Amino acid sequence: MTLAPRPDARPGAPQRRSLRRPLRRALRERFVEAPLLVAALVSIFTTVGIVAVLVFETFEFFHEVPLWRFLTDTQWTPLFSEKYFGIVVLLSATVLTSFGAMVVALPLGLLAAVYLSEYASPGVRRAVKPVLEILAGIPTVVYGYFALLFVTPILQALIPGTAVFNGASAALVIGIMILPMVSSLSEDAMAAVPRALREGAYALGATRFEVAARVVVPAAFSGIVAAFMLAISRAVGETMIVAIAAGQSPTLTLSPLVPIETMTAYIVQVSLGDTPYGSLEYKTIFAVGMALFLLTLALNVASQSVLARFREEYP
């Protein structure tokens, strides 16, 4: 690169440049700033709007159904003539499928990430990472039919008495769906751990596994927790797979082998049906949606506090 003299830097001529901002640059800044502000405001207002509608309709719902029934009923039958509104029925189904998915995805995802970041050669890593990202982009309806038409028959063959619609199949496939996300994001967190840290441990005679387990995973912990939380949120909010594979019969059960209905599946079911606007059934959607919102919010708060506690040890 050659250093060209500035056009206004004539040799010999004393330079007089004001410190004030040139008008043109000031205008340009303005023009950039305005759209950015609008974009930020739009996203804030939509979020606020959604929450407002949710709160309003939920409020309406609890005008007609007392909160204690929502919390204590053990059946969920708002579409029948004899109505019960026990959210615990839907909640248990959501917890069951999400928990099952976590049992599949977290350990496998973490191991895959450790393998990719600490054991795999750069070539393997370069080949696998994009594949993981493609897997993460498969539409969930595909996973739903994969669960119903492929996983369920296998389950039925393995465990006699398994219903066509069941929680286990959905949980397994949700786990498979979020696996690439868990491993890819965790691997990103581990890749960000400086090589010098690993070398320090290797130089003390640590094995590859000791370096991974005692240095890399703890140092990447906040990133790994973030990946886990994102995955759990996706599992809780997952709709297509549970609607297709887990069934639509609200049942309070711990058995993963019978049909159940999750919160999301219920919302789809009612939204797709011919529920009149403003009816009680219609309002249940918002009450369930609110419960779902609070659940994910609680998960987020919980993960924040885990991270905060952890940061004291690993600043």
Place this chain on the structure above:
Amino acid sequence: MVNDSASLATGLRSALAALSADRVVARVGAAAGADSAPAFAIRGLSLWYGHFQALRDITLDVASRRITALIGPSGCGKSTLLRCLNRMNELIPQVRIGGQVLFQGEDLYAPQTDPVEVRRRIGMVFQKPNPVPKSVYDNVAFGLRINGYQGKLDDLVERALRRAALWDEVRDKLRQSGLALSGGQQQRLCIARALAVEPEVLLMDEPCSALDPIATYKIEELMTELKRDYTIVIVTHNMQQASRVSDYTAFMLAGEDRAGALVECGETRSFFTNPRDKRTEDYVTGRFG
């Protein structure tokens, strides 16, 4: 068995010595006082980072229980050479190594040599302090734990911290993060961590570059004390330090293709006052690099 491999190695060494008789073989270890067998016998060592050759044909003996200083301008391959002595370089993808490094007569790079075992016996302090994000205590105890020490580590941790001249500064914050220490304290923490596992060799890559004169003095004192039991190789840019603490000095220089080569090495006493090579003289008198 042990005798066998030792005698085999001795035979190998003399054969190699004969091979390279027409080259300048730096037999540092043969000088007065040192155990006659060198700790490291480096023979024709070359190293490539991908296509870039960083070391060319280095042949050097490192005396047992002595301090050997590696000096040379930035980028000439001092760190690279040091890292060859405990097989750290192979953690970098694309590194290729030619030649031989014998440690107490055993080939470090033989297929049956376990790099983990190598690194347990040959400790290292890095150019940049790299404590793990754990407490001061856990940093020092880390090596002990992975080496299978059970039971009370408190005494060992304290001893290592005292030797690294850090104890008085951290005795009240053993539970605080090692990253919360100052840069110089972190470096001494890394020294303590390396000492805690009682290696046979200590490789130190500019250990004092982040330290104040007092801490530097303490570390130099420590090195002098340690050399009764340990072999120490230290990379330093500080000529005074090299002449103060080391028994032997080796001078490296990057050639025209940027590959580092050994120029000269010998007893420190005569190295600085009486360099044999013109380039060494230019460097140590500050007319170069």
